[in-house]
Amino acid sequence: MNAILAIIRRDLLLAMRRKSEVLTALFFFIIVVSLFPLGIGPETALLRKIAPGILWVAALLATMLGLSRLFAPDHADGTLEQMVLAPSPLGLLVTGKIIAHWITTGLPLVLLAPVLGIQFDLDSGALGVLMIALLIGTPLLSLIGAIGAALTLGVRGGGVLLSLLVLPLYVPALIFGAGAVEAHISGLGAGGHLSLLAALLALAVFFAPWATTAALRIALE
Amino acid sequence: MLTATGLSCVRGERCLFSGLDLAVGPGEWLHVQGENGAGKTSLLRILASLSPPAEGEIHWKNAPIRTLAEDYHRDMLFLGHHGAVKEELTPFENLTLAAKLDGAPLDETAALKALARFGLRGREDLAVRFLSAGQKRRVLLARLAVRQATLWILDEPFTALDVKAVDMLSGLIEEHVKAGGICILTSHQSMPLPNGRVLKI
Amino acid sequence: MNWESPAAFFAMGGYGLYVWGSFGVCAVLMIVEPILASKRRNDILRSLRRERIAENLEQP
């Protein structure tokens, strides 16, 4: 447990020291979302309908941006070797890194989303559902993304390959996440979608650190 | 006591070495020598359990390291080509965070003392990126001094060190070995340390 | 037998484009794939043979 906290603290400290990386992903999210009304037109009924999908796709892409940097710096400076050789299980340390990644990329998206939702004329109920869906969904994105980041570590053309591997796996998160908001807007209730999203998160919490750990060991061999 | 029997290592299609045996006991140190590409680094990474050998088995205190896993990691300290030093963090942060990961938190005075010992006094709070290559390596040496591990596996520890730091490091290794520790290292320089055994691959 | 004439067979009751478009692409892929797979093996065999000849040349 101490090891997890140490890793989280270290990664947050590092994120503070290179703020520009975190802010870039955040502004990317803001800009992509703001571009859609310009391309589609200001008709509020249409915007309200497409808002959940656009916010979620933008969140997927913003998460992808920082993903290739999840393990790469640690790999380059030898920290990853020390993590593998640490006396605590690698799975725990990896979980710590994933949590830190979520705090620096996922959590800001959750907090920003309602502000951007207002641009699309979503009402307060829908904004609340959007926030809850992102709160459950963005950790899922970080967990699945970590597997891809570990698999493409130090590989030729890793960044592009990473999106090819990870984006198809993001489909269920996208469907249930955006679906929750849509269901709420159309009056069906978001409960079903949210609980399925939570079930996926529970599955990923068990499975993803294991797969990531195995992939990291292979990358270091 | 670290023993290895019948180790072989394959990289790509090439077999780097095979049938390699070694045994290093407490109070001993081993100098691994060989030409470039002979597999010195590969051997050390295998001994550190970072990569599995193609054949053979490694035992630490009579138990195979495969099964020991974290227990082995606790007794062992590995320094690779890359220093595992974060450029954005200060020497002090690097040292204390590494100690926390090693499961042996360091109090402030001990950390500052270790840094001062390696001539980093006054640079504790400067990001490592502003330090020279030699000073970066000294941050590593400070880690070596505070980490409680019986077995040291050091890959080219003398690289980029000035004469003074080389003396400090050899002193550190000598101290460690005298206290019953084990050290396995590679180096291009002839070692300024007495009583070492040499393994040529 | 369903078909009165070869022309009727190829017309597929007006669905000719779709039926032959499907079967055609499927057939092409299934003919090309084994050819490529055995070409891959022949290529490596050829380079192995060349290596062998080169080795034998060195000896005398």
Added chain:
Amino acid sequence: MSNNKIIHWFKYASPQSFYPLAGKLIPWFWGLTAVFLIPGLWITFFAAPTDAQQGEGYRIIFIHVPAAWMSMFIYIVMAAWAGLGLALNTRLSGMMAQGLAPTGAIMAFVSLWTGAFWGKPMWGAWWVWDARLTSALILFFLYIGFIALQAAIDDARRADKAGAILALVGVVNVPIIYFSVKWWNTLHQGASVSLTKAPTMAATMLWGMLLMALAFWMYSIAVALTRVRAIILEREAHTEWVKELDEVKA
């Protein structure tokens, strides 16, 4: 007795003994492909009657459905080989997974292509966001990802292991993706006509589909074995046994 069998199996798990075995098996699988394909095609085009609703266009499903089945089945087999390779560290498993992937990708592509060519006359659109079509598309992406990852890693053993993890992650995800797309589809009231719910599957049709599926299956084995033989040679190029092969000496 049973002990003997185990030894026997492990013997064939080495590339050296599998290479000639595969060479002997390939012609047999091509033969079986022909045995199933010829009556299958005969039923497809001649024995199966014209469908009352879909006319002659429904004959596409005789290749569409087997291709879709094979694309899913091959992915599962690939993941099984991958898991075996991770667990037992056998060299052949990774080669098998690598040999199967392109065939699986082609099957997924054929099922997408024929799906589109069936959909155009039946639904009036080349592409419909139907649950099956969408998950077939994602399965195709997963195959491409697997092939791209293996191609990007130079070290063959690392490529095998990384591919194995990806295949295992994929095989867990395929059903999740399928059900999520299905759920999404019903929510949006998408296409209600299903490709396989062809009206009243007559016995001849079932036979035709079965024969075609068997033909596709045998074809996949034959091609994958051919590719595995090439992969074995590429990876073991500098071993003694490869140098002693008749093909190399000739």
